[in-house]
Amino acid sequence: MRYVNIKTIAITFSTCCVFLAAQAASPQTEEHDTGLSLVMERLRKVEKMEARFTNVKTISILREPLHFSGTLKYVAPSYLEKHIINPTSESFIVSGETIKVENTSKNLSETFSLNKHPVLRAFVESFRATLAGDLDTLKHFYEINFKEMEGWSITLKPKLPEMLETIQTIEIYGEKHQVTQFRITDSTGGTSVMNILAETK
Numbered sequence: 797m798r799y800v801n802i803k804t805i806a807i808t809f810s811t812c813c814v815f816l817a818a819q820a821a822s823p824q825t826e827e828h829d830t831g832l833s834l835v836m837e838r839l840r841k842v843e844k845m846e847a848r849f850t851n852v853k854t855i856s857i858l859r860e861p862l863h864f865s866g867t868l869k870y871v872a873p874s875y876l877e878k879h880i881i882n883p884t885s886e887s888f889i890v891s892g893e894t895i896k897v898e899n900t901s902k903n904l905s906e907t908f909s910l911n912k913h914p915v916l917r918a919f920v921e922s923f924r925a926t927l928a929g930d931l932d933t934l935k936h937f938y939e940i941n942f943k944e945m946e947g948w949s950i951t952l953k954p955k956l957p958e959m960l961e962t963i964q965t966i967e968i969y970g971e972k973h974q975v976t977q978f979r980i981t982d983s984t985g986g987t988s989v990m991n992i993l994a995e996t997k
Contacts, residue, residue, distance in 0.1 A: 840929030
């Protein structure tokens with residue numbers, strides 16, 4: 797018997813993307829596409845990243861937010877680890893087309909195929925494809941809105957109807973080639989904000 801379901805994995809992991817050919821783009825669209833493409837190009841040049849994170853999750857039925865912290869590791873183009881250290885010990889390891897979920901305190905471990913779970917794959921790619929600068933994958937799963945001011949932000953709206961039942965938007969913030977924050981707003985208005993801190997040595 798599985799100790800967690802697919803929706804739980806997807807939400808927890810993310811708290812630790814085909815269009816038809818378009819007509820001629822307007823100047824605003826061209827500027828949007830140019831800025832987004834430049835950010836993706838910068839991200840593609842990052843071969844490895846190790847960092848700490850903090851995660852604050854607000855849920856309507858709880859008076860106080862939930863706090864998590866842990867470490868992240870990314871190796872281009874498809875390997876990703878998220879280890880929750882506090883307040884529990886849980887790991888999510890994505891390698892290629894699989895995700896392994898481990899809870900060491902309960903001595904439990906399960907592996908899932910991303911190919912068999914489209915919603916779970918979409919959650920994973922919101923994080924992994926962004927770090928990899930893989931714009932085609934992001935576009936496959938999400939509608940994308942890009943903004944650039946002091947830094948940059950990418951807002952993802954799920955295309956999969958079954959994913960929209962859980963998630964409204966995923967907002968990603970960064971500077972140059974670094975992702976600094978993931979903010980997820982769920983269908984009830986709850987939020988999960990993960991801040992990526994200084995890289996570990």
